[in-house]
Amino acid sequence: QAAAPRHALALVLQLQGSLQEAHDELAQAVEADPTDRAARTLLGRLLYDLERDTEARAVLEPLVEADPSDRVTAWQLLTVLMRIADVDAVLALCEPWLLEQPDEPYVLACRAWAIEMQGRVDEAAAIYRSLIERGERACDSWHRLARLHEPLDAEAIARLAEDTDLDDGQRSVASFALGEAHKKDGRYDEAFAAFAQGNALMGIHHDREQHRVLVERTLELASPGLLQRLAAQGDPDEAPIFIVGMPRSGTSLVEQILGAHSGVQQLGERSNIAELARDMSGRVGRSEEHTS
Numbered sequence: 636q637a638a639a640p641r642h643a644l645a646l647v648l649q650l651q652g653s654l655q656e657a658h659d660e661l662a663q664a665v666e667a668d669p670t671d672r673a674a675r676t677l678l679g680r681l682l683y684d685l686e687r688d689t690e691a692r693a694v695l696e697p698l699v700e701a702d703p704s705d706r707v708t709a710w711q712l713l714t715v716l717m718r719i720a721d722v723d724a725v726l727a728l729c730e731p732w733l734l735e736q737p738d739e740p741y742v743l744a745c746r747a748w749a750i751e752m753q754g755r756v757d758e759a760a761a762i763y764r765s766l767i768e769r770g771e772r773a774c775d776s777w778h779r780l781a782r783l784h785e786p787l788d789a790e791a792i793a794r795l796a797e798d799t800d801l802d803d804g805q806r807s808v809a810s811f812a813l814g815e816a817h818k819k820d821g822r823y824d825e826a827f828a829a830f831a832q833g834n835a836l837m838g839i840h841h842d843r844e845q846h847r848v849l850v851e852r853t854l855e856l857a858s859p860g861l862l863q864r865l866a867a868q869g870d871p872d873e874a875p876i877f878i879v880g881m882p883r884s885g886t887s888l889v890e891q892i893l894g895a896h897s898g899v900q901q902l903g904e905r906s907n908i909a910e911l912a913r914d915m916s917g918r919v920g921r922s923e924e925h926t927s
Contacts (some may be wrong), residue, residue, distance in 0.1 A: 639664075645677065646677070661677055676711060679694040679711055688718055690714050695711055710741065743766060744775060751779070760783055764776070767791075778808045779781075781811070781813075784891075808833070810833030876899075
């Protein structure tokens with residue numbers, strides 16, 4: 636079939652939430668017409684939605700290199716680069732963009748995130764505050780400031796969390812920032828309520844039984860024998876310090892204690908370890924199935 640009908644069908648499937656089917660149709664459309672930039676950009680977006688970030692980058696990066704003025708594709712590439720935490724690549728994409736559009740809110744926020752990851756916290760915080768003053772990406776910016784343990788304006792954040800003109804995603808982020816603000820002030824009941832609202836807006840509901848199974852599975856996998864077998868693997872560099880532990884076990888306190896040292900930069904909670912744990916759990920489970 637021709638590429639155009641497949642491209643159109645992929646758009647419909649994407650809207651329906653059938654991401655894998657949309658990807659399959661679009662991959663064939665791109666194969667039929669490799670010059671279709673719009674189809675290739677959408678393919679990169681679908682790969683991102685399917686959490687196939689390396690493939691998404693491989694699709695999007697050549698498009699941006701061929702036409703740096705294509706802001707739609709560059710925007711999508713930035714999103715991919717941030718999720719895989721390639722700080723240098725994010726900065727390399729942001730800098731020339733900001734020379735042409737110095738006030739572009741999303742690109743400024745991406746740059747702030749990147750320099751925050753480099754430990755340039757004061758510069759990052761200044762950008763987040765400038766975005767808040769302009770009324771741009773305020774929810775995200777307050778949340779980032781909260782992660783950096785910067786001073787927060789609980790009243791301003793509360794107005795955002797209750798603003799029904801914002802979508803649920805933005806209000807959820809504002810609610811989490813509000814929870815952090817209340818927690819810093821020792822208002823723990825209000826903090827809990829704000830965090831609960833943030834979860835509810837995201838459609839997250841705690842399942843005690845599912846959590847119990849997760850904890851038991853984690854304890855089963857992280858056995859002394861497994862840790863001994865893995866002791867010789869990994870990177871010997873002692874510079875990055877990974878703090879891991881069960882929920883409410885004191886990991887945040889340990890991070891804050893270490894972060895009080897002038898030679899240590901806190902980076903907040905990262906999703907990478909949880910993603911690695913899920914991947915390891917799946918691979919170990921598959922291995923057990925094959926050997927049973």
